[in-house]
Amino acid sequence: MAYEPRPWVGTIPEGTHRLCACGESANKPYCDGSHGRTGSARTPALFKAEADSQVAVCQCGRSGNAPLCDGSHQRA
Numbered sequence: 001m002a003y004e005p006r007p008w009v010g011t012i013p014e015g016t017h018r019l020c021a022c023g024e025s026a027n028k029p030y031c032d033g034s035h036g037r038t039g040s041a042r043t044p045a046l047f048k049a050e051a052d053s054q055v056a057v058c059q060c061g062r063s064g065n066a067p068l069c070d071g072s073h074q075r076a
């Protein structure tokens with residue numbers, strides 16, 4: 001499993017995107033289809049950006065507000 005202990009922070013362009021929820025994508029924060037190759041039960045999360053948006057995307061797999069970060073990576 002390739003989860004990371006901190007969120008991906010950056011700009012996501014306007015539009016609807018498939019964000020990686022399995023932790024295995026080589027193109028984070030976007031899904032690259034790796035969940036299918038690994039057999040992960042976690043499939044991509046749809047995220048709609050109404051405009052170009054600065055976001056923090058969960059990379060630890062524990063957010064209660066997935067696909068966005070809620071700070072869960074900071075809690076033990």
Ligand code: FES
Binds near residue numbers: 022023024025033045
């Ligand atoms: S590659 Fe992770 S959800 Fe698709």
